Amino acid sequence: LTFTETSSPSLKNGAYVLIGVGALTMLMGFLGCLGAVNEIRCLLALYFTCLMVILITQVAAGLVIYFQKEVLRDELSKVVGDLIVNYDPENGDANLQDAWDYVQKQISCCGLNGAEDWEDNKIIKNQSMPLYPCSCSVNVNTETTGFCKPDSPQNSTASPDVWPVHQQGCMDGVWKWLKDNLGIILGVCTGVAVIELLGMILSISLCKSIHSEDYTKVPKS
Numbered sequence: 001l002t003f004t005e006t007s008s009p010s011l012k013n014g015a016y017v018l019i020g021v022g023a024l025t026m027l028m029g030f031l032g033c034l035g036a037v038n039e040i041r042c043l044l045a046l047y048f049t050c051l052m053v054i055l056i057t058q059v060a061a062g063l064v065i066y067f068q069k070e071v072l073r074d075e076l077s078k079v080v081g082d083l084i085v086n087y088d089p090e091n092g093d094a095n096l097q098d099a100w101d102y103v104q105k106q107i108s109c110c111g112l113n114g115a116e117d118w119e120d121n122k123i124i125k126n127q128s129m130p131l132y133p134c135s136c137s138v139n140v141n142t143e144t145t146g147f148c149k150p151d152s153p154q155n156s157t158a159s160p161d162v163w164p165v166h167q168q169g170c171m172d173g174v175w176k177w178l179k180d181n182l183g184i185i186l187g188v189c190t191g192v193a194v195i196e197l198l199g200m201i202l203s204i205s206l207c208k209s210i211h212s213e214d215y216t217k218v219p220k221s
Contacts, residue, residue: 021057024050032199036206044207051200055193062189077171080112085120087133089146101135101145109173110136110166117169123147136165 028050035043065072083100104110111117115136118124124131124147134148178185 017057017061021054024054028054032203035203039206039210041207041210044203044210048200048203048207051196051203055196055200058189058193073171077112080170081117081120084111084117085122087121088123098145101133103170103174104133104135104166107168107170107173107177108138108166109168109170111169112171113169115165115167115169132165138164138166 028047031043031050032047034040035047080100083096087097087100089097110133115132118132118136129149131147131149134144134146137144137148
């Protein structure tokens, strides 16, 4: 299982955008410091422009997520569904599988919509005894990965109802987490926006100050 096979164009494009914004932020910070220390107007103007572009991009991204949330949810459901079906600890994309295991452990969830999603996994289907992902377990060591066996297997056709796993689906778990932490998320986003606005104000003020100093240094004829 490769990243290409499990990723949708929307999610891949989103990842590329995040990488680009991160790289631009690092470059922007360097140019801003260089311009402020050496009082270089062009670098300060570039710093202001970069901050403005990032702020506009963040607002646009927020609007896209809000208005396209159903499309994004469908894309994510398809990617996770394929990941669950092809989940194989001995083969496949370890990074994607480890990431999904981490989500299930941290949110205390199992599957996208519930533990029964794992019934579609190719390995679980072909086993004579019931298996479940260790990251779904309510009592297994959090460091354990791959598949686990029930402590007291009932029979070879045991359903998720008798597995010692979390019954909450990760989609519901994520939405619940977002609702519970909505205030913190909005506070962080607002704080970042305020810092960016302050950076824009300070850079343009410093740029004007340098311009005024240069003007006063010009000898009068």
